[in-house]
Amino acid sequence: MRINFNEVSFTYNSKIDYVLKDVDLELSNNQIIFIMGESGSGKSTLIQHINALLIPSKGEINLQFNDDSFVISKNHKEKRLKQIRRHCGLVFQFPEHQLFEVNVLKDVMFGPLNFTRDDKLSEEWSKDALSKLGIDKSYYQRSPFDLSGGEKRKVAIAGILASRPQVLILDEPSASLDANSKEELVKLIREIKNQGKMIIVVSHDVDLAYELADKIVVLSNGKVISYKTPYDTFNDKEIVETANLETPFVYKISDALNIEDKNLRRIGDLATYLRGKANE
Amino acid sequence: MNNVVFGRYQNKDTLVHKLDVRVKLFLMIALMVLVFLPFKAYSFAFLFLFLIISLVIAKVNFISIYRVVKPMRFMFIILLIINVLTIREGRVLFDINNFLVYDTPIYQTVYIVFRIIMLLMISTLLTSTSKPTELTYGIRFYLKPLTIFKINTHEIAIMISIALRFIPTLLEETNKIMKSQTSRGVDFKYGKFKEKTLGITSLIVPLFVSSFEKADDLAIAMLSRGYDSDKARSEYRRFKIGRKDVMSILLFILFTAVYFLLRRYTI
Ligand SMILES: Nc1ncnc2c1ncn2[C@@H]1O[C@H](COP(=O)(O)OP(=O)(O)O)[C@@H](O)[C@H]1O
Ligand SMILES: [Mg+2]
Numbered sequence: 318m319r320i321n322f323n324e325v326s327f328t329y330n331s332k333i334d335y336v337l338k339d340v341d342l343e344l345s346n347n348q349i350i351f352i353m354g355e356s357g358s359g360k361s362t363l364i365q366h367i368n369a370l371l372i373p374s375k376g377e378i379n380l381q382f383n384d385d386s387f388v389i390s391k392n393h394k395e396k397r398l399k400q401i402r403r404h405c406g407l408v409f410q411f412p413e414h415q416l417f418e419v420n421v422l423k424d425v426m427f428g429p430l431n432f433t434r435d436d437k438l439s440e441e442w443s444k445d446a447l448s449k450l451g452i453d454k455s456y457y458q459r460s461p462f463d464l465s466g467g468e469k470r471k472v473a474i475a476g477i478l479a480s481r482p483q484v485l486i487l488d489e490p491s492a493s494l495d496a497n498s499k500e501e502l503v504k505l506i507r508e509i510k511n512q513g514k515m516i517i518v519v520s521h522d523v524d525l526a527y528e529l530a531d532k533i534v535v536l537s538n539g540k541v542i543s544y545k546t547p548y549d550t551f552n553d554k555e556i557v558e559t560a561n562l563e564t565p566f567v568y569k570i571s572d573a574l575n576i577e578d579k580n581l582r583r584i585g586d587l588a589t590y591l592r593g594k595a596n597e
Numbered sequence: 598m599n600n601v602v603f604g605r606y607q608n609k610d611t612l613v614h615k616l617d618v619r620v621k622l623f624l625m626i627a628l629m630v631l632v633f634l635p636f637k638a639y640s641f642a643f644l645f646l647f648l649i650i651s652l653v654i655a656k657v658n659f660i661s662i663y664r665v666v667k668p669m670r671f672m673f674i675i676l677l678i679i680n681v682l683t684i685r686e687g688r689v690l691f692d693i694n695n696f697l698v699y700d701t702p703i704y705q706t707v708y709i710v711f712r713i714i715m716l717l718m719i720s721t722l723l724t725s726t727s728k729p730t731e732l733t734y735g736i737r738f739y740l741k742p743l744t745i746f747k748i749n750t751h752e753i754a755i756m757i758s759i760a761l762r763f764i765p766t767l768l769e770e771t772n773k774i775m776k777s778q779t780s781r782g783v784d785f786k787y788g789k790f791k792e793k794t795l796g797i798t799s800l801i802v803p804l805f806v807s808s809f810e811k812a813d814d815l816a817i818a819m820l821s822r823g824y825d826s827d828k829a830r831s832e833y834r835r836f837k838i839g840r841k842d843v844m845s846i847l848l849f850i851l852f853t854a855v856y857f858l859l860r861r862y863t864i
Contacts, residue, residue, distance in 0.1 A: 365776070368780050370776050370779060370780060399782060399784060402779070402780050402781075402782060403782065406780070407777075407780040409773070409776070409777045409780070412777065414773070414774060414777070414803055414806075414807055415774060415777040415778060415781070415799075415803055416803065417798065417799045417802035417803050417806075427781055427782075427799065428781035428782050430782075431781060431782025431783060431792075432782045462806065476781060477780075477781070480781075480782070
């Protein structure tokens with residue numbers, strides 16, 4: 318699958334500046350792509366375009382899926398917006414605010430039911446999604462409003478996964494999550510990637526990005542200033558400075574030790590590497 | 598739903614912004630009374646002109662008023678239809694298959710629409726030129742006489758200004774939840790009736806939940822910062838009626854005089 322941004326510019330209000338400026342991007346295959354940048358740089362605006370919640374003021378977006386393709390632009394009135402939304406699952410920041418049903422299972426089934434109108438299938442997909450997020454049967458009949466913050470977020474993410482999108486987009490999924498839930502999130506993202514899906518994550522968490530991303534898009538003031546691998550992104554001092562990015566822990570240590578191995582992305586990898594060196 | 602500015606304070610430096618909030622409140626209420634008097638063409642045109650000029654002076658964005666009026670157009674059309682069907686008097690305008698359409702219901706609808714637009718103009722004029730804290734002060738000032746009846750006027754004023762303060766926040770929240778339900782497949786625009794009703798539920802429930810949470814947070818934040826509704830507040834701001842205020846009131850009296858003269862001598 319492929320997502321192409323062609324010279325996309327966007328403004329919420331023509332009297333205000335453009336929030337996105339001439340964005341050219343090609344996201345392809347089953348990669349994990351991180352979108353980073355300061356608050357207000359346009360990250361959320363960018364990803365809402367993929368879901369056709371926002372339509373470009375200028376330029377167009379081409380979506381190429383396994384079995385279908387779409388064009389989103391101001392002039393081309395795409396009527397199959399619902400299909401696009403089904404293929405591109407978008408998890409908003411603080412998705413727990415969207416919960417509304419009487420119980421967890423029903424809430425997760427809401428999306429797939431809207432898209433498929435098939436009760437049995439929706440139930441199967443929903444249970445599957447919930448179990449992927451570690452939410453077991455005992456939760457199905459509970460009210461979503463009685464859950465803890467982390468559990469609510471998992472249910473909300475399951476609600477998107479349950480529609481089986483080909484592209485999963487997460488807007489700041491790790492914001493205000495505890496360490497445990499974050500680890501589960503990492504596992505989940507890896508697992509979804511292994512199913513051959515594309516994952517787009519908006520995040521401020523540089524360590525998470527360094528560990529998980531295949532590529533990082535850096536936005537600054539509505540412009541894409543870099544689209545490279547994690548190592549190359551953080552190795553470019555100009556980009557790090559312009560976008561005001563922190564430096565990932567593993568990169569910092571490798572840099573200090575003058576290790577130029579682009580494959581060291583986790584603390585575990587780094588430890589193994591250092592142990593190997595010590596034994597030599 | 599995007600870009601809603603109605604009800605939100607616009608920080609600008611104009612004569613209207615500088616007026617004392619008590620004077621502004623008084624003038625707004627007086628203007629609303631004038632709007633509610635029986636319709637007379639010339640006097641209403643004059644009133645409309647006065648409002649337009651005031652909005653221009655206050656640098657209020659007309660698009661913001663248009664955005665509020667636009668979604669009401671269906672209501673206006675339904676009103677017109679009901680009026681045409683129920684008010685059966687006046688001159689006959691035309692005849693559709695033996696159904697006579699009279700002119701009175703059409704005039705009546707126009708009057709109502711005109712009034713609603715003028716009321717929106719007045720409330721926008723007030724809320725976009727006065728800070729919520731100023732409004733609280735102004736409302737409290739006029740509620741002061743009620744303290745004789747042991748009514749806690751400060752509490753009422755603070756309730757009103759919190760409500761005003763939350764209008765834009767709620768609209769933003771609505772927009773956000775609408776978007777996230779849209780990405781779960783709700784079609785608020787073109788969906789079938791049943792889909793739409795379910796869609797509305799998926800919007801209203803989270804909105805209520807988050808409103809209650811916000812109200813709770815706000816109450817706790819106010820308490821933890823020492824808010825005590827029973828204690829008399831000390832004003833840390835001195836409001837003073839100045840020359841601009843007196844001039845505006847005089848101007849308004851003059852305007853009102855012309856308005857009533859027009860009512861008396863024209864149609
Ligand atoms: N609904 C909206 N209406 C008007 N302006 C908006 C809206 N949403 C975001 N913006 C503006 O667009 C810019 C980019 O916002 P956003 O995409 O949310 O940034 P990020 O997600 O990177 O923090 C900001 O300046 C923000 O104020
Ligand atoms: Mg954002």
